Amino acid sequence: MKLIFSLLVLYLNFSSVLTRGAERSLFSTSFSDFSGSTRHLFEGNPSETSFDKAKGYMTNAELEKAVKEFGRRCSNISRIYSIGKSVSGFPLWVIEISDKPGVEEPEPAFKFIGNVHGDEPVGRELLILLANWICDNHVKDSLARLIVENMHLHILPSMNPDGYALKRRGNANNIDLNRDFPDQFFPMNNDEEACQPETRAIMSWVRQIHFTASASLHGGALVANYPWDGTQDKRRYYYGCPDDEAFQFLASVYSRSHYNMSLSTEFQGGIINGASWYPIYGGMQDWNYVYGGCFELTLEISDDKWPSAEELPTIWEYNKMSMLNLVASLVKTGVRGRIFSSDSGRPLPGSITIKGINYTVNAGRAFADYYRLLTPGKRYEVMASMPGYKPKSTSIWLEETATADFILDPDSKLEGSTPRSICDCSCDSKAKLVLPEFLLGFHMEATLSSTTVVVDMTAPVVAQNWG
Ligand SMILES: *[C@@H]1O[C@H](CO)[C@@H](O)[C@H](O)[C@H]1NC(C)=O
Ligand SMILES: *[C@@H]1O[C@H](CO)[C@@H](O)[C@H](O)[C@H]1NC(C)=O
Ligand SMILES: *[C@@H]1O[C@H](CO)[C@@H](O)[C@H](O)[C@H]1NC(C)=O
Numbered sequence: 001m002k003l004i005f006s007l008l009v010l011y012l013n014f015s016s017v018l019t020r021g022a023e024r025s026l027f028s029t030s031f032s033d034f035s036g037s038t039r040h041l042f043e044g045n046p047s048e049t050s051f052d053k054a055k056g057y058m059t060n061a062e063l064e065k066a067v068k069e070f071g072r073r074c075s076n077i078s079r080i081y082s083i084g085k086s087v088s089g090f091p092l093w094v095i096e097i098s099d100k101p102g103v104e105e106p107e108p109a110f111k112f113i114g115n116v117h118g119d120e121p122v123g124r125e126l127l128i129l130l131a132n133w134i135c136d137n138h139v140k141d142s143l144a145r146l147i148v149e150n151m152h153l154h155i156l157p158s159m160n161p162d163g164y165a166l167k168r169r170g171n172a173n174n175i176d177l178n179r180d181f182p183d184q185f186f187p188m189n190n191d192e193e194a195c196q197p198e199t200r201a202i203m204s205w206v207r208q209i210h211f212t213a214s215a216s217l218h219g220g221a222l223v224a225n226y227p228w229d230g231t232q233d234k235r236r237y238y239y240g241c242p243d244d245e246a247f248q249f250l251a252s253v254y255s256r257s258h259y260n261m262s263l264s265t266e267f268q269g270g271i272i273n274g275a276s277w278y279p280i281y282g283g284m285q286d287w288n289y290v291y292g293g294c295f296e297l298t299l300e301i302s303d304d305k306w307p308s309a310e311e312l313p314t315i316w317e318y319n320k321m322s323m324l325n326l327v328a329s330l331v332k333t334g335v336r337g338r339i340f341s342s343d344s345g346r347p348l349p350g351s352i353t354i355k356g357i358n359y360t361v362n363a364g365r366a367f368a369d370y371y372r373l374l375t376p377g378k379r380y381e382v383m384a385s386m387p388g389y390k391p392k393s394t395s396i397w398l399e400e401t402a403t404a405d406f407i408l409d410p411d412s413k414l415e416g417s418t419p420r421s422i423c424d425c426s427c428d429s430k431a432k433l434v435l436p437e438f439l440l441g442f443h444m445e446a447t448l449s450s451t452t453v454v455v456d457m458t459a460p461v462v463a464q465n466w467g
């Protein structure tokens, strides 16, 4: 009896691994070995059944049309742009939603990426529905308004349009894009030029826009997956990143706002650490946290990769509050603020660390604004630093969200010399002559937009809670 039972358990486990394997490929490292091999050129047309399952889903041309129509209809809160092209030359369209789209502001940015895997099309449909819902409701709904007015939301409905057209996981070169990023544990994909165009587009996008957090949408399971996705020794066990707590919190924001993700019997609370589920390497999620300064989740939003298109409105309803609450968490949780110089009032693009968490969040280059996601209901020691300046720290009780602006003093050891930050690039005499005027400009701007900070210039740290 016991034996039969364990066999049954084994069977159940195995079948669930197979289901997931379809999603988090078991062939993670060897998958790309076959890339570019000519056999893929003779794969032929998608089979009749795969043609049928796409019935009612947008084609790539229809998706492009939906994006452009959105841009026209909602032009006062959006901007349409492309971050590059797929292997076959299809533009990777992005919808940016904000009351000042395309304008850099001291606000956090979030990105949503759908259809990383060509055969997981639910996400791209939901993202178009999300954009339209925000457009239709940003005047009357407070959550939609909060998103439009206080942050920048960037939506890439399809990262892999070629794979979608082929109804398969990989891109046109049959590479799994979620195994194509540089990896922290193993030397793979380190030659960026050799990465797929879709992967390179994401990497340069992340370097260009300072995203605080993001999520990619997948199908084949119902769970919110968080870092790490891999382990040092390739074995499977729980392996949390330095921000494990914050990630569990963010993943729970998604699962708890979902119709029934948190009721999962397979995944406690509807969330899972990637490495404890199935380790993968070269994934986009870990790359974002390690190299992009961006907290990324991998969201599995449907057990069935191709539910009937008639179910899409229902699946959207199931995910709507999750998507909105996750995006809004950038405004509703964590410590945020700006860093200034005490001598000029100029914003200092320094960095923020939290005592006990081995991770650095960089402030934005233009406004020196930072957004540090943290689990609410705890006390944190927040430190701001900047080369050439003395670091400062403050202790904050984080109800839900708190603001801490820092005013740093130049390091006296460096007094007389120009702070390194200003002269990182070429510091010829001409640039030095321009400098005082440049500082004055910043000073005035800071005076206008951030009175608290400049008026209080002698106070070491201005910290207030606005939970
Ligand atoms: C955008 O336009 C709509 C319709 O004209 C208007 O109701 C809304 O207030 C505008 N939104 C913003 C953020 O300006
Ligand atoms: C969630 O609801 C859907 C639709 O009713 C169902 O198919 C699925 O099994 C449910 N999942 C969980 C974890 O309850
Ligand atoms: C902090 O993380 C870095 C990698 O980002 C690692 O090299 C270093 O050893 C870690 N430090 C501690 C004290 O764990």
Ligand SMILES: [Zn+2]
Pocket: 023, 116, 117, 120, 217, 218, 219
């Ligand atoms: Zn996937």
